[in-house]
Structure formats: C-alpha cells, structure tokens
Amino acid sequence: MSDSDNPVDQIEAVAANGLLHRRAFLKTGTLLTAGATFLTAQAAPPELDAWSKVPGRPPEAYGNRSEYESDVVRLPGFSPPALGAGASRTPHGSLEGMITPGALHFERHHNGIPNINPDEHRLLIHGLVDRPLIFDLESLSRYPLVSRIQFLECSGNSRLLDADQPVDGTAQSIHGLLSCSEWTGVPLSILLDEAGVQTEGMWILAEGADSSLMTRSIPMSKVRDDAIIAIYQNGERLRPGNGYPMRLFLPGWEGNTSVKWLRRIKVTAGPTMTRDETSKYSDLRPDGSARLFSFQMGVKSIITSPSGQQTMRGPGLYQISGLAWTGAGRISRVEVSADGGRTWGEAELPGPVLSKALTRFRMPWRWNGGPALIQSRAYDETGAIQPTRTALISERGTQFNYHNHAIQTWLVSANGEVSNAYS
Amino acid sequence: MLTRKVHVCNFIVLNLLLCSFALAQEGPGLGVPATPEQVAGWDISIDPEGENLPAGSGTVAQGEAIYDAQCFACHGQNGEGATNDRLAGGHGSLATANATKTVGSYWPYATTVFDYVRRAMPFSQPGTLSNDEVYALTAYLLNINGIVDETTVLNAETLPLIEMPNRDGFFWSAEVR
Numbered sequence: 001m002s003d004s005d006n007p008v009d010q011i012e013a014v015a016a017n018g019l020l021h022r023r024a025f026l027k028t029g030t031l032l033t034a035g036a037t038f039l040t041a042q043a044a045p046p047e048l049d050a051w052s053k054v055p056g057r058p059p060e061a062y063g064n065r066s067e068y069e070s071d072v073v074r075l076p077g078f079s080p081p082a083l084g085a086g087a088s089r090t091p092h093g094s095l096e097g098m099i100t101p102g103a104l105h106f107e108r109h110h111n112g113i114p115n116i117n118p119d120e121h122r123l124l125i126h127g128l129v130d131r132p133l134i135f136d137l138e139s140l141s142r143y144p145l146v147s148r149i150q151f152l153e154c155s156g157n158s159r160l161l162d163a164d165q166p167v168d169g170t171a172q173s174i175h176g177l178l179s180c181s182e183w184t185g186v187p188l189s190i191l192l193d194e195a196g197v198q199t200e201g202m203w204i205l206a207e208g209a210d211s212s213l214m215t216r217s218i219p220m221s222k223v224r225d226d227a228i229i230a231i232y233q234n235g236e237r238l239r240p241g242n243g244y245p246m247r248l249f250l251p252g253w254e255g256n257t258s259v260k261w262l263r264r265i266k267v268t269a270g271p272t273m274t275r276d277e278t279s280k281y282s283d284l285r286p287d288g289s290a291r292l293f294s295f296q297m298g299v300k301s302i303i304t305s306p307s308g309q310q311t312m313r314g315p316g317l318y319q320i321s322g323l324a325w326t327g328a329g330r331i332s333r334v335e336v337s338a339d340g341g342r343t344w345g346e347a348e349l350p351g352p353v354l355s356k357a358l359t360r361f362r363m364p365w366r367w368n369g370g371p372a373l374i375q376s377r378a379y380d381e382t383g384a385i386q387p388t389r390t391a392l393i394s395e396r397g398t399q400f401n402y403h404n405h406a407i408q409t410w411l412v413s414a415n416g417e418v419s420n421a422y423s
Numbered sequence: 424m425l426t427r428k429v430h431v432c433n434f435i436v437l438n439l440l441l442c443s444f445a446l447a448q449e450g451p452g453l454g455v456p457a458t459p460e461q462v463a464g465w466d467i468s469i470d471p472e473g474e475n476l477p478a479g480s481g482t483v484a485q486g487e488a489i490y491d492a493q494c495f496a497c498h499g500q501n502g503e504g505a506t507n508d509r510l511a512g513g514h515g516s517l518a519t520a521n522a523t524k525t526v527g528s529y530w531p532y533a534t535t536v537f538d539y540v541r542r543a544m545p546f547s548q549p550g551t552l553s554n555d556e557v558y559a560l561t562a563y564l565l566n567i568n569g570i571v572d573e574t575t576v577l578n579a580e581t582l583p584l585i586e587m588p589n590r591d592g593f594f595w596s597a598e599v600r
C-alpha cells in the first residue's frame with residue numbers, strides 16, 4: 001500500500017512528529033482498522049470460552065474487581081519507625097476517565113489512619129461565635145447536602161520534578177498525590193451561621209481527630225465561597241484513609257487544608273500559625289524568604305498514557321490520554337507536543353469539563369517509531385497557562401517543595417520504552 | 424509590620440463584601456450547645472500571641488532529660504536528626520542551595536513549638552506529655568538552637584515573648600493579603 005492510499009496518512013497533522021487532528025478518530029471510520037493491530041488469528045477465542053460453559057459466582061455483598069486487575073494498586077510510601085507519616089499514590093497510568101475509585105484515592109497522613117467510631121465522633125464549632133455547637137455524623141446527615149465532582153491534590157505532588165536529573169518514575173510515582181471524587185457534604189457556612197460568627201471572625205482553625213491532631217488555618221472568605229464538610233465520597237461514606245466519618249473539603253486548594261477526621265473548628269481573628277502552615281506547606285524561595293498560605297492549586301496537566309515505565313508496542317496509531325485541572329475553575333484548553341514543546345496541537349476535551357475537577361484530554365498520535373518527547377500544556381478559564389519546568393525553576397528555584405505545576409516530559413525511545421525526561 | 428496591617432485591612436473589606444453577597448441557606452438547627460467546660464477541654468490550640476497557653480513551666484535541663492528519653496531515637500542527639508526531622512541548626516542556610524529548615528532556622532513562632540509538641544509528639548504516644556514537660560521540651564529545643572540560654576524557664580508569660588530568628592522571613596500569598 002502506498003502512503004497516499006493509507007487512510008491514516010490522509011488525516012490532518014496538527015503538530016510535528018505525528019500529532020493528528022483531535023477529532024481524527026471520530027472523522028475517519030476506517031482509521032482504526034488501518035492502525036497496527038496485535039491480535040493474531042491464533043490468539044482468537046474458540047466458539048465458546050470456558051467461562052461461558054459453567055455457572056458464574058453468586059452476587060456479592062460488596063463488589064470486588066476482576067482478579068486480572070489486581071496489580072492496579074496504590075503505591076504506599078512510609079519508613080520505620082514512624083509508619084503512619086506517609087503517603088500512597090494513585091496509579092494514573094492504569095486509569096481512565098475522570099473519577100478515582102475510593103480504594104485508589106491517594107492518601108497522605110501525618111500519624112496514620114485512625115479507627116473512628118462514628119457514633120462517638122463529635123465536631124465542635126467554637127471561638128468567635130455567639131453559640132458554640134456540637135454536631136455528630138447523624139445530625140450532619142440531616143442538613144441540606146451538596147454534591148460536586150472535584151479534584152484533590154497534595155501540594156507536594158510532582159515534587160520529584162525539582163530534582164536536578166530526571167528521576168526514573170511513573171505517572172503514579174511522580175504525580176500520584178492527585179485524585180478526583182464526587183464529594184457530598186454540608187456547606188460549612190450553614191453550620192457557621194447557626195453558631196453565629198462574630199464580626200472579628202475572619203479565619204477558622206480546622207483540627208483533625210487523628211493522633212497528629214493536624215491543624216490548618218483557613219480564611220473565612222473560602223469558607224463562605226465553597227467549603228463543605230464532606231461525609232460521602234463517590235456515593236459511599238468516606239474511606240477511613242480519606243477522613244471517615246467527616247472531613248473538611250476545600251475545592252481547588254492544596255490537599256492538606258481539607259483536614260480529615262474533622263473534630264474541631266475554631267473561629268479566630270487571624271491565622272493560628274500551626275506547624276503545618278509554617279514549618280511545612282510554606283514555599284521557600286531562592287532569596288531565603290518563604291511564602292505562607294499559597295492555597296490554590298495551579299493550572300496543570302499530565303499525560304497518563306503513554307507514561308513512565310510503559311512500553312509502546314511498535315509504530316502505529318495511539319491515543320495520547322491525560323488529565324488537566326486547575327484550582328481556579330475550569331480548564332479551557334489543553335495542547336500536546338510530540339517534539340519536546342516546539343510545536344503544539346490542540347487536544348480533545350471529551351467532557352464533562354467541570355470546575356475544579358480533573359478534566360480528561362485525548363489526542364490521536366501516529367508514532368513513527370523514532371524517539372519522541374511528549375508533553376501536555378493546560379490553560380484555564382482565567383487565562384492562566386501551565387509553565388515550563390525551566391520557567392518555574394527560574395522563578396522559584398528548586399527548594400520551594402510545594403505547588404510544582406510545571407509541564408512534564410515523557411521520552412518515548414525507539415524501543416518503545418517511556419521514561420521521565422527534561423527537555 | 425505596617426504593610427502587614429494594611430494587607431489585613433484590605434482582606435477584611437474584601438471578606439465583608441463576600442459575606443454580604445453570600446446566599447443565605449438554612450439548616451435544621453441540630454447543633455447542640457457546648458458548655459464552656461466542654462470547649463475548654465477541646466481547645467488546645469495556641470496562637471502566636473500565646474493566648475490559651477496553659478499553666479505550668481519547664482526548664483532547659485528538664486527538657487533535655489525528657490528529650491533524651493522520648494525524642495532522641497527519632498530526632499537524634501541534640502536535635503541533629505535521625506530517622507525523622509532534624510530539629511536544630513541550619514541557621515543562615517535558607518538562601519543557599521542547601522537550605523536546612525529546622526525549628527531554629529525556619530520556624531517563625533516559638534508558640535508553634537509548644538502547640539505542635541503537645542498535640543503530636545512523641546509520635547508513638549501523642550497526648551501523654553504534661554504541660555510542664557511540653558514547656559521544658561520547648562525550652563530545650565530553643566536552647567539547642569541558640570535562641571534561649573540554659574537558665575531559661577518557660578511558661579505562659581515568657582514563651583510568647585521569644586523572638587524567633589526567622590520571624591520576618593515569611594510573606595503572605597497574594598490570595599490572603
């Protein structure tokens with residue numbers, strides 16, 4: 001078949017090194033059959049498979065996934081003796097769509113996962129209020145609930161991009177402190193109104209019931225804007241590792257501020273200056289000064305497929321797939337490059353595109369079998385653009401530790417192996 | 424300091440605007456009133472002014488003995504770090520390529536040391552230290568960082584007066600100014 005006969009070759013290229021128009025898959029019916037295929041006639045199934053000839057298992061009380069998917073797991077990291085001061089990361093290289101299953105949602109704990117009995121757990125609201133009040137899970141469940149699909153990202157996510165040399169990592173190990181769920185809960189402002197906030201009450205202090213009694217100070221403006229006390233995650237009660245039975249949830253803000261296992265809210269005049277908003281979660285700059293209260297997560301995107309430590313099976317048509325998000329609201333555009341950021345093509349956003357949620361993007365790519373540096377770059381509705389790693393480092397140095405939202409590069413080698421790279 | 428105050432004022436104005444535009448929503452009113460005794464039992468947070476610091480006191484020498492028995496294993500001799508965070512030293516390193524953030528080189532407020540150690544340490548038995556012990560440990564951690572001398576006695580009056588070396592090393596993000 002000559003080049004011009006192949007329908008794959010007639011699709012409009014939008015950027016160098018094989019990036020095709022984002023709707024190529026939709027526009028060209030014959031496209032898929034023209035791509036390389038790995039199914040062989042020998043591997044095709046017989047008329048009836050073994051599982052079609054025996055009765056299956058009875059229904060299950062709480063569902064398990066297929067045994068063939070058991071290697072899709074979080075990547076826990078912790079070191080003795082303080083086992084509870086650790087994290088586990090979401091396997092983005094194996095997931096699709098925008099929702100993270102509860103069992104794969106990332107975790108970051110400061111002293112382990114408490115085993116909280118919901119009947120005994122209480123939430124106290126006090127401080128600069130007219131009426132200090134106590135709530136429990138049952139009473140909160142009777143308030144008007146709101147549900148929203150929103151991302152949660154630890155501000156230490158993607159910190160590995162600070163390293164001088166590219167680490168040998170995956171979408172999970174580098175970017176796994178990021179997940180997206182449907183969160184259902186009570187708007188915190190309703191509870192604060194019930195307690196009666198006094199005019200000097202400009203901040204709150206939120207405290208967790210885990211054994212680190214983790215605390216963060218939050219400006220009242222965020223509470224009034226969109227803060228909730230979440231009591232359900234993806235339709236079921238919160239997972240213990242994600243704050244059961246109740247957590248603060250602050251859409252678009254660094255994950256640590258969404259205090260888990262919430263036990264106390266104190267209305268205050270100013271920030272309390274806790275350890276986790278001064279010693280940690282503050283951004284050190286090259287001149288030695290450090291920024292406090294950088295809450296909102298920056299506009300960011302990552303390619304999840306193909307991604308680090310995956311292997312491409314020969315030249316042909318692929319679909320680049322990834323995630324984009326911003327703490328500022330909606331993603332407006334995502335671009336993909338296959339030549340290390342020299343030329344860019346616009347990716348498809350199949351939707352839904354929700355405010356402060358992970359947004360899936362996809363882009364057809366004809367890999368010619370040569371080395372390629374693939375990148376994605378996100379834009380949000382405020383006009384903010386994801387920066388290059390070089391630009392971010394020249395502005396902030398390499399010791400700011402938090403809020404790294406730089407463009408990341410995967411190198412696809414000629415043998416098909418994918419690895420983290422700088423370009 | 425002056426600029427900080429101006430920023431806080433701007434922030435208050437913005438906040439009042441937001442509050443007045445917020446939609447009034449109503450709940451079923453199920454909160455149970457908390458008694459002052461209940462609130463006092465729950466409220467352990469200490470702000471930079473030292474409000475809410477409990478009675479009690481502790482010395483550097485007392486703190487050293489508790490540290491060696493209960494903290495040394497994870498934080499090392501004289502706070503130099505072991506399996507977990509280094510707690511002393513690093514002074515003057517923040518603007519270098521090898522920034523070392525410790526209680527002494529980085530933390531802006533001494534009250535935070537008391538608040539954090541009381542709520543979260545020692546890691547395997549948090550909540551077991553008496554207030555006297557927490558004052559003593561705070562005095563010891565400040566002493567090994569060269570911030571107070573070894574005759575220092577810390578209590579609710581003396582702790583908030585301590586000026587940390589990096590007190591002015593922080594600025595607030597534009598989001599809250």
